[in-house]
Amino acid sequence: MDTPFETQSEKLYQQIGETIVEMIPEEWEKVYLYGEVNEGFCYSFFYYYPENSTSPVYYMDIPKRFHIDQSEFDKVLFQLFDHLEELWETFKKHDQEPWTNLTLYLDSSGKIKIHFDYEDLSDANPLHRRIIWKYRYLGMIPEEQEDREFLEEYLKKEKEEK
Numbered sequence: 815m816d817t818p819f820e821t822q823s824e825k826l827y828q829q830i831g832e833t834i835v836e837m838i839p840e841e842w843e844k845v846y847l848y849g850e851v852n853e854g855f856c857y858s859f860f861y862y863y864p865e866n867s868t869s870p871v872y873y874m875d876i877p878k879r880f881h882i883d884q885s886e887f888d889k890v891l892f893q894l895f896d897h898l899e900e901l902w903e904t905f906k907k908h909d910q911e912p913w914t915n916l917t918l919y920l921d922s923s924g925k926i927k928i929h930f931d932y933e934d935l936s937d938a939n940p941l942h943r944r945i946i947w948k949y950r951y952l953g954m955i956p957e958e959q960e961d962r963e964f965l966e967e968y969l970k971k972e973k974e975e976k
Contacts, residue, residue: 819908826901827928831920833894834860837873837887839880841865843922846951848944850915850935851902856895857940861952865922870952915943917951942968 816824834845847860861870871879877887898916905912913930920926935943945961946968948954956962 817908819904819910822904822908823901826897826904827918827926830894830897830901830918831924831926833890833897834862834920837876837890837894838862839876839882841922843867845918845920846870847918847920848915848947848951849898849918851898851912852914852935856899858895858898859944861948870954917947919951 830847834847838845842862842864843866845860845862847858849858850856860873862873863870873891876882877884902912904910911932913932914935915931915933917929917931918926919928941961942964945956945965948956949965949969956965
């Protein structure tokens with residue numbers, strides 16, 4: 815039998831997945847979402863792979879690409895943020911260590927995988943975190959020279975630490 819924490823978190827995983835699906839107006843194969851929550855703060859973005867495509871689509875490109883009203887899109891986006899914040903609050907309420915960020919993978923069959931991270935992000939550069947995340951989960955190399963150099967340096971340090 816599931817604990818109240820498991821029941822509540824499973825429900826929220828489902829709601830997060832359903833909200834993402836609602837935001838994508840075409841057939842797709844997989845989604846990678848990054849979410850970061852702290853007291854009074856929520857930041858999230860996602861990329862999805864359209865069916866039969868190897869190129870990910872950034873979620874903020876959806877309204878323009880599919881001629882969707884931005885304010886309608888934003889309503890659903892804020893629901894997504896609310897679900898992420900509620901998930902974070904659920905961890906705290908049930909005496910679980912509150913995560914600082916998560917990566918959620920969702921495939922078109924409904925399978926969800928979530929990786930929670932507990933790293934202190936207070937001094938981390940949001941742009942650098944995003945570059946690392948996009949490389950790690952999407953295999954994307956930055957276009958900007960300065961960003962590529964940052965990633966190369968990061969990967970070099972990471973390799974030396976192993």
